[in-house]
Amino acid sequence: MAFAGVLLLVSGLFDIINGFVALLDDGYYSTTADHGNRLLIFNYDAWGWIWIFVGIAQFLTAIGVFMGSRGARLAGILLAGFCLVGQLIFLSAFPWWSLATMVLSVLVIYGLVSVPRHLPGERV
Template sequence: MTSEPSAGRPETEPRAETTRSTWALATSAQVAQLSGWLAFAGSMLGLLGIFNIITGITALARPDYFLVDAGRLLVFNYPVWGGIWLALGIVQVAAGVGVVYGRSWARFIGIDLAALCAIGHLVFLTAFPLWSVLVIALSVMVIYGLVVRSAPSR
């Protein structure tokens, strides 16, 4: 058994070079892969949405959980903030899923939602200071991840 075909016998197995060029009859458009920053930003946007949903439910169900009473908030009261955080969180989760699936509309909406979230938590700072600072920092990271242009990952 030799790997080279004999001169009298036809070759029974095609060589790899010929198979590679003839097996694909049609070309397809290449699908761009999601970059690492977009995957990170999309998942963090979804996580921020879940955080905001939890904050909204807490503000609606247990307003006494927060550090200050409703009279010391900068604007609104806890039920209003609960509705705001709940609505913002649901839309953030949807936009986060859109970013992970590579939808361009979700990137633009995600940037706006992360900015609104940061501004909202700045206003909500007296009620839950450490948590608000953490969410503001995560919102800035999400904005950066959605704005930065990086090469697709391989």
């Protein structure tokens, strides 16, 4: 569970960084003129706040994961899935960053789904 919790914290940090970048520099996520503006972002300020709130939710969920909460594990899976889909929007602008954070989200989901059976409070 520590693996999944730490990865959830790192993913939350990355999402908070994405949010602040969207808030502070609107043109940062724009693609080049020869590719056209292919991002699906409707409003950079709203998008930045969404990522900040998701990152904070991931931090809080990671605390629940460290405490062994089943609800926190389920919330972590949902948040990582949201981040996985959300990174598709950034794929045209920053393919390597998007792929790295998508892999991180997949590892979070894996870490939360493949829980050892000997955790206290879990049914076998």
